[in-house]
Amino acid sequence: MQNFYWDDPYLFxxxxxxxxxxxxxxxxxxxxxxxxxxxxxGGHFSSRKTIAKILQSxxxxxxxxxDSHAFYKTCENFQKVGFISKHRESLDNLLLTLxxxxxxxxxxxxxxx
Numbered sequence: 001m002q003n004f005y006w007d008d009p010y011l012f013x014x015x016x017x018x019x020x021x022x023x024x025x026x027x028x029x030x031x032x033x034x035x036x037x038x039x040x041x042g043g044h045f046s047s048r049k050t051i052a053k054i055l056q057s058x059x060x061x062x063x064x065x066x067d068s069h070a071f072y073k074t075c076e077n078f079q080k081v082g083f084i085s086k087h088r089e090s091l092d093n094l095l096l097t098l099x100x101x102x103x104x105x106x107x108x109x110x111x112x113x
Contacts, residue, residue, distance in 0.1 A: 013060045021060035032059060033071045047072035 005012045005020065012020040024032060036057070037050040045053070047068040054064065061067075 019058065021055070021058045024059055024061050026061075029061060029064075029067060033067060037068075037071055037075065044075060 003014050004023075005014060011023040013023055014020055032054065033050070036045075036053045038044060047065075050072065051065060051068045054068070
């Protein structure tokens, strides 16, 4: 158990990159998945992009990769459109970068491309 640290009321996992990630409870998983897939920065990202955003926020649970893939497959937008193309995901990444560095409405300009 040397890779875990308890700081009441939270349990943290110590990662090889010397970062602590907060372990979340089973009853928190669905709300975290929904937020990072559907709501954070406009959302509906691929399962890999969703996991990357969750890890960047320093959350952890043992089945997170499997859960993200399952959540992505049940996404209503995924069911309607199918997979998100690499081109569209690249535009979404550009949008995230622009939003974090500039003020104003860049969303419309990106989606008009």
